[in-house]
Amino acid sequence: MTHGFDTLQVHAGARPDPATGARQTPIYQTTAYVFRDADHAAALFNLQEVGYIYSRLTNPTVAALQERVATLEGGAGAVCVSSGHAAQIMALFPLMGPGLNIVASTRLYGGTITQFSQTIKRFGWSCSFVDFDDPAAIEGAIDENTRAIFCESIANPGGYVTDLDAVAAIADRAGLPLIVDNTSATPYLCRPIEHGATLVVHSLTKYMTGNGTVTGGAVVDSGKFDWSASGKFPSLADPEPAYHGLKFHETFGGLAFTFHSIAVGLRDLGMTMNPQGAHYTLMGIETLSLRMQKHVENAVRVASWLENHPAVAQVTYAGLPSSPYNDRVARICPNGAGGLFTVALKGGYESCLKFVDGLEIFSHVANLGDARSLVIHSASTTHRQLSEEQQIAAGAAPNVVRISIGIEDPDDLIADLDQALKNAG
Incomplete structure (x- = not known):
């Protein structure tokens, strides 16, 4: 059965x-x-x-x-x-083995970029980072020493959805x-x-x-x-x-x-x-589907509200019709685009810090996927070890805040975000 x-x-x-x-x-x-x-x-x-x-x-x-x-x-x-x-x-x-390499997406968690760009060198391995929206770039980075292709389905921090079917076709052709x-x-x-x-x-x-x-x-x-x-x-x-x-x-x-x-x-x-x-x-895991449904429902509601806020320059949530990756959601993530996205503030780096410090329901922690709503300024924390160019490529520019939407009442989350944005200028 x-x-x-x-x-x-x-x-x-x-x-x-x-x-x-x-x-x-x-x-x-x-x-x-x-x-x-x-x-x-x-x-x-x-x-x-x-x-x-x-x-x-x-x-x-x-x-x-x-x-x-x-x-x-x-x-x-x-x-x-x-x-x-x-x-x-x-x-x-x-x-892997000494002298071998992997090809990875530029849109990865900052700690993964550091692990792949720095730490694995100690094993004699290496990694080429390329834009996974560019199939030619992926294929061009593969050589006789490549042993794997690596990406995230929904990338942390920006909620970018990878076209897994297209990437898998490249991997199949390369025998990787x-x-x-x-x-x-x-x-x-x-x-x-x-x-x-x-x-x-x-x-x-x-x-x-x-x-x-x-x-x-x-x-x-x-x-x-x-x-x-x-x-x-x-x-x-x-x-x-x-x-x-x-x-x-x-x-x-x-x-x-x-x-x-x-x-x-x-x-x-x-x-x-x-x-x-x-x-x-x-x-x-016993309640995974129940929680994910609520994460997605809340994320759609909160991201839609943030997108129309005058202090916000951009929201990256793939579940929004305005997202360039919205068309991938139904095919790659049919039950929704998740609960993770980033918000770019018009006030820049300093406004991001004030915004994070001003939130009350949202917890300022280096984690995501909790039942609680979480927030972090990636450029000064999880992606701090990266260059500004790498931060931007990973979706963690200096004016960007990562938000992990929990399962609380969405009206309470919106009210908390609203007062913090006002206080951030």
Whole structure:
């Protein structure tokens, strides 16, 4: 039987505890697991049997979350990790090596731009940033050392909607995996695998958990990419010395990436999600569709009001008819354009700071996707490490404020914005 999204967000990956009958997924707060006997232990360590060894690798609470996220995204499997940034490194880890590169959109979260432009250099990897509205630029940036294409479905901070179908077609022609960060959209608004994505990454910290309590990340494997076709992905296609020459793609097929991420990635990088964090995220996902509907409904109302305010130069929300990306919403994000956008103020940088400081209901925090409405001036915080040119390209210019619309009463949000804009001059 095929179940709907609302049913899956409650039930996928969750079964009554066989020992106690507990209906909610228990928090398995344990480091290690007792083996049945020596043969059982050997089979687990040889990847001949699936089971629990040590909680750096696998944990029943985290496993339930992995199954739920993979199911909602329409993927074959998933691995959950300690943060969204950890998820990005985990996604790249089996694909990359010294001298190799990725091609990424200029419209990314500022921390991701820093990770890709600076930190991955320490591994000998590199990244070319291009405008993903320019297919020729994407194709022109791909060379023989490119191993992945990376973008966000709904870009943070500006709410820009990527034409995933067009980008996936380029990735297919190049024989490369497309990695899509689906944090801002969640699988309720967008399912990147249905648009050709190979891997989907999440910061579970945001909308998936939805209450600002934990950090977490996930990498979802579509199970559809042929890792053995080109010779470019030896970690997945060639013999693995640490497992007596086992070939992950040959052995595990559509789950090759997932098994490699656990058996090698978590084993050696240790970016483990804790079981209590997984529990909070499982509970958050149970109401994902309800929350996202309210986020979208509120965002449309608030963005429409802001667009007509005399202090506002521009609102970037793709859910507005005036947005150049509005025509993509029905195709890429059929349930709405999300709850994230930016507002450019006519008063510039100083007005932005006064505006942020003057808000009362909105919380001034470096986060998004909370049930509470949040605000931040990206140029002086999350995107501060970027040049002004990079800030503008990422949608975080000095006169721009990022707003994450929560699930409060929209009239109260509008009243708060109105008084803060007046005080900001």
